[in-house]
Amino acid sequence: MAGALRRGAGVPADIYLNVAVGGILTGLVYGLMALGLSVIFGVVRVVNFAHGEMMTMAMYIAITLFSALRLDPLVMLVPIAAALFAFGYVLQAGLINPFINRPEHSQFLLLIAVAMMLANGLLIVFGPNAQNVQVAYGFDSFQFGRLIIDATKAYAALAAIAVSVALFIFFRSTMLGTSIRACADNYTGALVVGLNVKRLYALTFGLGAACVGAAGPMLLLIFDVTPAAGPAYTLLAFVIVITGGLGSMPGALLGGVLIGFTEAMAGLLFTPSAKSMFAFAILVLVLLFRPQGIMGKRAA
Amino acid sequence: MTTLLSVDGVTKHFRGLLAVDKATFDVSEGEMFAVIGPNGAGKTTLFNMIAGVYVPDGGSISFAGERIEGLTPDKICRRGIARTFQIVRPFPALSVEDNVIVGSLLHRHDVDEARERARDLLRRLELYDKREQTASSLTLPDRKRMELARALATDPKLLLLDEVMAGLRPTEIDRIVAILRALNRETGLTVVLIEHVMRAVMALAGRILVLHHGAVIAHGKPDEVVRNPAVIDSYLGVEAIG
Amino acid sequence: MIARLVAGVPTRALVLLGTLLIVFLAAPLFVGDYLLTVLILILYLAYTGQAWNIMMGFAGQLSLGHALYVGLGAYTAAALYVHYGLGPWIGLAVAVPVAALAGAFIGFLAFRFRVAGVYFAILTIAFAEFARVGFDHLAWTNASSGLFLPVAQYARNDLWHLRGHPVMFYYVLLVATVLAFVFCRALLTSRIGYFWLAIREDEEAARSAGIDTFHYKMVAVVISAAMTSFAGVIYAFYYNNLFPEQVFNISRSIDIILAPIIGGVGTLFGPILGCFLLEALAEGLRSLLEVFGIDVPGIKQVVFGAILLLVVVAVPDGVWPWLARKLNLTERRT
Numbered sequence: 001m002a003g004a005l006r007r008g009a010g011v012p013a014d015i016y017l018n019v020a021v022g023g024i025l026t027g028l029v030y031g032l033m034a035l036g037l038s039v040i041f042g043v044v045r046v047v048n049f050a051h052g053e054m055m056t057m058a059m060y061i062a063i064t065l066f067s068a069l070r071l072d073p074l075v076m077l078v079p080i081a082a083a084l085f086a087f088g089y090v091l092q093a094g095l096i097n098p099f100i101n102r103p104e105h106s107q108f109l110l111l112i113a114v115a116m117m118l119a120n121g122l123l124i125v126f127g128p129n130a131q132n133v134q135v136a137y138g139f140d141s142f143q144f145g146r147l148i149i150d151a152t153k154a155y156a157a158l159a160a161i162a163v164s165v166a167l168f169i170f171f172r173s174t175m176l177g178t179s180i181r182a183c184a185d186n187y188t189g190a191l192v193v194g195l196n197v198k199r200l201y202a203l204t205f206g207l208g209a210a211c212v213g214a215a216g217p218m219l220l221l222i223f224d225v226t227p228a229a230g231p232a233y234t235l236l237a238f239v240i241v242i243t244g245g246l247g248s249m250p251g252a253l254l255g256g257v258l259i260g261f262t263e264a265m266a267g268l269l270f271t272p273s274a275k276s277m278f279a280f281a282i283l284v285l286v287l288l289f290r291p292q293g294i295m296g297k298r299a300a
Numbered sequence: 301m302t303t304l305l306s307v308d309g310v311t312k313h314f315r316g317l318l319a320v321d322k323a324t325f326d327v328s329e330g331e332m333f334a335v336i337g338p339n340g341a342g343k344t345t346l347f348n349m350i351a352g353v354y355v356p357d358g359g360s361i362s363f364a365g366e367r368i369e370g371l372t373p374d375k376i377c378r379r380g381i382a383r384t385f386q387i388v389r390p391f392p393a394l395s396v397e398d399n400v401i402v403g404s405l406l407h408r409h410d411v412d413e414a415r416e417r418a419r420d421l422l423r424r425l426e427l428y429d430k431r432e433q434t435a436s437s438l439t440l441p442d443r444k445r446m447e448l449a450r451a452l453a454t455d456p457k458l459l460l461l462d463e464v465m466a467g468l469r470p471t472e473i474d475r476i477v478a479i480l481r482a483l484n485r486e487t488g489l490t491v492v493l494i495e496h497v498m499r500a501v502m503a504l505a506g507r508i509l510v511l512h513h514g515a516v517i518a519h520g521k522p523d524e525v526v527r528n529p530a531v532i533d534s535y536l537g538v539e540a541i542g
Numbered sequence: 543m544i545a546r547l548v549a550g551v552p553t554r555a556l557v558l559l560g561t562l563l564i565v566f567l568a569a570p571l572f573v574g575d576y577l578l579t580v581l582i583l584i585l586y587l588a589y590t591g592q593a594w595n596i597m598m599g600f601a602g603q604l605s606l607g608h609a610l611y612v613g614l615g616a617y618t619a620a621a622l623y624v625h626y627g628l629g630p631w632i633g634l635a636v637a638v639p640v641a642a643l644a645g646a647f648i649g650f651l652a653f654r655f656r657v658a659g660v661y662f663a664i665l666t667i668a669f670a671e672f673a674r675v676g677f678d679h680l681a682w683t684n685a686s687s688g689l690f691l692p693v694a695q696y697a698r699n700d701l702w703h704l705r706g707h708p709v710m711f712y713y714v715l716l717v718a719t720v721l722a723f724v725f726c727r728a729l730l731t732s733r734i735g736y737f738w739l740a741i742r743e744d745e746e747a748a749r750s751a752g753i754d755t756f757h758y759k760m761v762a763v764v765i766s767a768a769m770t771s772f773a774g775v776i777y778a779f780y781y782n783n784l785f786p787e788q789v790f791n792i793s794r795s796i797d798i799i800l801a802p803i804i805g806g807v808g809t810l811f812g813p814i815l816g817c818f819l820l821e822a823l824a825e826g827l828r829s830l831l832e833v834f835g836i837d838v839p840g841i842k843q844v845v846f847g848a849i850l851l852l853v854v855v856a857v858p859d860g861v862w863p864w865l866a867r868k869l870n871l872t873e874r875r876t
Contacts (some may be wrong), residue, residue, distance in 0.1 A: 045661075046788060047660045047664075068579035092794060097856065099854075102858065104659060104660055105659075106858055107662075108660055108663065109603075109803060109850065109854045110851060110854050111850070112796065112850065113847045113850035113854065114847070115847075116796065116843055116844070116846060116847030117843075117844050117847035117851075119843075120841070120843040120844045122842075122846055123840035124838055124839075124844070128839075166687075219769070227840075231792045232671075235667060237667065238664050239668075242661075272677075273675065273678060274675055274678075274679055275671055276671065277676065279670045280668040280671055280675075282669060283665075283668050284651070284669075287655065287657050287661060287664075287665055289657045290656075291657070291661070351750065372749070373749045373750050374749045374750075374751075374752050374755065377750060377751060377752030382750075382751075385747070389744050389747040389750075390744075390747075391739065391743035391744055391747065391748075392743060392744075393739075393743055394740075394743060398736065398739070401736055401749055401753075402736050402737065402748070403638060403751050405733050405736055405737070406753070407734055411731065411732060411736070445611040454598050456753060504748055
């Protein structure tokens with residue numbers, strides 16, 4: 001590792017800037033992915049172990065549609081998100097809601113089972129090799145002075161911001177969104193007030209799934225996908241959510257940016273393949289010293 | 301009589317709410333001491349500070365001459381203070397006997413010895429026949445007696461009972477009162493109980509402490525306390541006096 | 543001592559156990575080479591399942607990163623053998639403390655800082671992943687290129703160096719599994735067993751009964767980690783090659799927990815029954831697909847996932863408690 005550092009010392013400052021910005025942009029997409037998890041975990045209180053697998057599924061759908069219809073992943077964003085929404089809704093309504101009173105381990109294991117089936121199902125259908133999409137602007141970049149930004153990252157980040165803002169408005173300003181937030185705050189209270197909590201849970205899971213449904217195609221512009229990519233993304237989403245603060249939507253995005261930045265810089269300063277170690281180190285530190293995260297509320 | 305438990309100026313805040321306000325009282329060895337007062341008066345908070353669940357914001361608590369405030373619940377139990385919970389907390393999947401064995405293993409290392417002790421207690425508390433049933437299958441009165449047995453199994457010098465009579469029928473209440481009286485008489489066990497059921501309080505207590513809004517408003521023998529105007533106003537009402 | 547171990551166990555259960563043991567002892571004489579490897583896998587999973595079960599079933603702590611201890615055990619013993627020629631049993635003497643320390647570290651961090659439930663599970667995953675990526679860069683164990691043990695002929699069975707025919711590994715694992723079974727039973731009927739169950743059921747109430755829950759949770763984690771590292775040593779010398787990507791992979795951790803969960807967490811027979819069911823089903827499926835000429839990698843895991851789902855939904859306590867009730871084999875305690 002010391003050798004890698006010495007290599008880094010001779011790199012011009014521009015590279016650091018570009019890598020950092022690239023990391024931040026990627027981080028915004030991570031943030032959207034984590035947002036979905038935060039919504040699910042924060043409201044339904046279910047640990048979605050299949051989060052990464054659902055995103056991988058979305059990525060493969062994007063790849064399939066791209067090969068078949070030559071449509072850009074970002075264009076396919078809405079239909080894929082809708083498909084994932086339906087998937088999430090059915091999953092919650094059919095599999096989790098009926099067993100909502102079981103201890104939390106049960107739901108965790110349920111989703112592990114779903115994750116296993118998804119990941120291996122994808123392996124069977126698509127094979128183990130990495131796949132990606134080659135878009136027309138794949139090698140384009142924007143230049144602002146000494147700052148060079150990949151077009152793919154720029155578009156992905158913009159899309160992530162757009163979807164996050166839409167979600168934020170939904171939760172703040174619509175009746176449905178407020179009802180969902182009520183369920184998160186007080187389950188019994190929500191029931192007493194007459195909210196159909198189970199249906200709202202299903203909707204929430206659907207929304208969380210839609211987040212990864214959107215984030216998947218965005219991420220596909222930046223990275224390859226393999227059927228085994230799920231767990232790493234699930235873990236990353238957890239690191240982000242826990243770091244940024246459970247129950248905080250801005251926290252998820254902030255956490256995403258932080259992780260994206262750290263990953264990129266670690267990849268530059270040390271070795272690229274060790275970048276996830278930093279995410280884990282951050283997770284451990286947060287769990288120990290500030291379990292409510294950067295922007296989370298103190299109460300458990 | 302020697303002082304066993306000494307609570308001195310103990311105070312507790314919860315985010316701006318003053319739950320217990322400079323509570324001061326002593327409990328002597330072998331006494332039966334009751335703490336009464338309206339809901340929200342701070343009784344359980346006081347208990348929880350003695351039992352180690354909360355750390356007092358001010359004041360001190362001494363047991364058998366040693367300061368115990370701030371110690372963790374398990375350390376407090378090892379020193380000889382056992383407690384029951386307002387909402388019963390059995391070990392649901394374990395049998396009644398095993399629940400009590402857990403308690404008796406605190407000061408015994410041999411499982412067979414612990415089982416004998418557990419069975420003695422279960423007999424005394426009239427649960428022996430149900431010893432192989434799962435704790436979760438018991439009725440509420442039985443669960444309360446099981447929790448009492450488990451607490452007694454830790455060989456305490458002081459027993460803290462948090463509304464152990466709540467939800468019980470008069471015959472049940474009389475049974476537990478009789479058991480507690482017998483234990484107190486035979487072993488010198490000191491008992492401090494939070495109670496709303498005045499029937500039990502008057503039958504058991506040698507002295508009563510009355511809390512209201514976290515502060516002590518009366519302290520003394522049952523007949524005196526029960527006729528105290530402040531106590532009648534805040535809690536008992538005139539009809540309660542027998 | 544033996545009296546306490548068998549107290550409360552119905553005679554029928556003991557007879558069943560005895561029969562099972564005899565069957566297992568004799569099995570290698572009757573099964574072919576392929577089935578032998580399947581049985582070895584069953585025993586391996588039964589052993590690790592029991593080790594994992596101590597943490598989860600007894601003390602109630604969900605670990606989803608147990609591959610960490612397998613990997614540490616495997617790599618420690620393998621590296622010592624490759625670099626210094628030290629036999630696996632000496633390697634074991636080093637591997638056990640290493641794994642125990644790792645477990646103690648994780649346990650200390652988690653319990654000291656009150657990381658519980660699913661957060662604890664995530665923490666264990668993170669540590670296993672950390673090890674996976676870490677070992678990918680560790681030169682002493684050949685990083686991601688993999689560590690290879692020199693393979694010897696099957697002619698002689700060398701127990702000291704664990705070189706030889708799979709049958710040798712079979713019996714080593716059988717002895718280990720039986721010892722683990724007896725050990726777990728002893729633990730469960732002892733003072734610490736009662737305390738663990740109390741902690742599992744209600745940690746706060748356990749503390750009010752005077753139990754130092756931090757201490758006993760740590761003991762559970764350390765014992766579990768130490769036991770699991772033995773499986774790692776066997777893994778290294780049986781497969782003769784180690785890749786961080788495979789050894790520390792989260793799928794390995796999930797493999798370890800599947801059998802106990804399906805069989806019945808917290809029971810003694812659960813992990814063993816779970817192994818049987820899963821591997822029997824897997825083999826049945828594989829044979830069936832072979833008939834049709836289909837070879838689909840990943841189908842086994844999909845089926846396992848489906849079984850896990852079914853069990854969690856329909857028989858959440860596991861198959862063994864359900865089966866024991868049906869066969870009237872239940873003893874007095876959980």
